[in-house]
Amino acid sequence: MDDETRIEWREWGPAAFAEAADAEQPLLLSLSATWCAGCHEMDAETYAEPRIAANVNDDFVPVRVDVDRHPCVRERYNMGGFPSTVFVTPSGGVISGAGYLGPEGMRQVLDSVRETWAERGGDAGRIPRALADDPTPVGELSPAIEAHLAGQLGEKYDEVHAGWGDDAKFPLPRTVEFALKREREQALRTLDAVRDHLFDDVSGGFFRYTSGRDWSGVHHEKLLDTNAALVRAFANGYLYTGDDAYRRPAKRTIDFLTDDLWTGVAVGGSVGPAAGREYYALSADERAETRQPRVDLTAFAGGNALAAEAMLTYAGYTDDEQAKRYAERVLDFLEAELVDEDGAVTHFRAGDDVGESLLLGDHARVVAAFTRAQQVLGWGLDVAESVANRAIAELYEDESFIDGPREGPGLLDRPFRPLDDNVEMASALCDLAVLTGDARYRDVARETIEAFAGAADRIGVQAADYGAVAARLCGDPLVVAVADDPGSDLHRAALRVADHEKVVVPNAGSVLTDREFESGTATVLVGETARSAATPDELMTQVSAATRRLGTNN
Structure with missing residues (x-):
């Protein structure tokens, strides 16, 4: 039993679902992350409450899921953020779901799910619409896609505070990059706001987001993916302007990745928020004497590939030898430890704990990293081709990519076609087509973008990079x-x-x-x-x- 939560957590896997089927009980999935402050609060305030723990242990099969280690589970059961609290049938159908639940809210939900299960049993579960295996909204590729998303930049741009949207502010680095070629002032003002409000001036690195439209209410976790993507976005801001105001945050964030998150061979996954909010108001010396934030040094394939690509992008614009050396070390790690001889990428390795293989997001980012290496360093093309070919062979179905193999418990056997990962793969394949002279990669990229083009008018500014890849394929x-x-x-x-x-x-x-x-x-x-x-x-x-x-x- 977990001393902190008192819940008898099972690991995600077939055994937990088999146990639920044998016991004729629903499962409680707790989707959590090491960097998630709300997740730790829910452990301390809700799951640690003895009566709640007893009710969960008696009437449910509780499963703790680390969303960084299980991205396919995250995509299928995410309730809009973390923690996600999801009740499912032994076949994986969703009975009910919520985000953070305090003790009273959890008691009400437990009672409601128990009642629903008693009345309907396994028939209470539903399959999310995105997993219904319906055909993608195929459409014609045209310049109108780029024009629509360029228009979205103007419609959603916050003229007062910069960024896009009128609620919580995320840095949206790929949207920034799309805007750099189409609405440059918006892009640069947004980079300014991200630097001024989300950058840690003491330790370097960027925080994840703010809860306020005016960039107030900073959430202080630092994730590898966010930081790597922002290194690239700020480096590209520097490319267009030559302004050190964009170069310096990129450089200091590379220093953060290769210092605070460096494992010795690669980059770890995250730094969680500090125990007290005042921590980030302290100087470096004062922080050293205070309880440190939680650090996850798991080296994930996709995040490390994105970091290597970002470092090489920066090095290509600045001749920074340190960034180049660290990028080469990360690429060496990926090739030696996480990419097999047949091009399959493993999500992570941590001692005896080995992650899933053949995840679309990992493959897309590894292809992008090694095609960038080919452009900057003059090597990497063989790895990029091998990884791309394996993804096309295993994950390319009906003219777009699914997120991973159709196997596993719960809803993992149902195909899911994430737009963002499809766009990343299509973009990488566009580069690969040029670098190899093989038009087949561009054909696959075109079909992938066309697979979603029938709904292009419903794609929002958060996925503006879809418009960038569509534009590349139109010309x-x-x-x-x-x-x-x-x-x-x-x-x-x-x-x-x-x-x-x-x-x-x-x-x-x-x-x-x-x-x-x-x-x-x-x-x-x-x-x-x-x-x-x-x-x-x-x-x-x-x-x-x-x-x-x-x-x-x-």
Whole structure:
């Protein structure tokens, strides 16, 4: 029995569901995270209450789920945030669900679920609509998709406080990147607000979100995924402006990832909020003498891939050798520990605890990381291809990707097609198509984006990167092919071209074999048009001519 909660928690897995079926009892799923303050509060205030614990242990099969370690469970049973408190049948159907529940609220829900179960049993469970295996809303790919989402930027933008929306404020780094090419002032003002309100000036790194529209009510957890994505967004802000106000937070966040969250070989998953809210008002010396926040050093595949990609993005714009070295170490870890010889990615390894394999989010981010490595370092393409090919073979069904294998207890055998992970994979495949010269990857990316295009008018600003990938697929990519090795002046200049969606191809002659490239030159390619340059200044002139032709906003 757990001394803190007094609940006899089972681990997520077939055994718990089999136990519930044998006992003819529903399960109580507690979806939690190490970084989640509300989860720990619910343990202390609700689950630790003796009568509640006794009722749960007597009438339910309680299961604790770490949502970082079980992302497919998180997607199927998330009640809108964490903690999520979900009652399910032994077959996995949802009877009832809520978020945080205090003692009185939990008593009421336990009584209600007991009554429902007594009346209807297993028939009380429902299958969430997203798991009904209905066809995706296929539609035509057109520039109208980008235009719609660009319009959403204006409609949802907060002119007073920056950011998008009129409630809680999340940093939305991918929306920022979409806006950098379409509504740059909005993007930069939002980066300013994120830096001013969510950045930890003492230890570095960004907090997760604020509960207030004016960026008040900061929630102080620091997650790897959020921080890695913001490193990339701030680096891209620096790319367009050359302003150190965007470079410095990116650099200090890389320092946070490679210090506070560094495991020795990779980056850990999160830093939770401190025990007292006043902790983040203390100086560095004062913090050192205070109880430290909870740290989860589990090295997750997707988060580490995103971190490596972000560090390489920053290094490509700044020549920062430390960022490059740490990115290489993370890539080495991924390749050695989490990517097998057939391209399957394992979610994490922590001692004897091994995570699931073949999760779409992990594969998408690993492909993106190694395609970025190919552009910046000149290697990584073989890993990117292997991981992409395995995802296409195992997860690509009916012209879009499911989030993982159709297997496991509960609702895990039901396919789920997350828009965000599909978009990330499609974006990575666009880059991979250029770097390999294999049009098949672009075809898969196109079909994936088209699979959701029938509902494009209902996609909101939080998924604005869908519009970015749709735009890339509607036109020819901007490619800068460098004849020479990575590190040359022309290669470094190519990486600094002010378009974060460009693709840079070093050693171009070995990949783009249908063309000849003269040593000491770089070629700007847009469709069938090629413009050659021998110096960085000439390259920038040719890029400007090419982007005017494209009508981009650089």
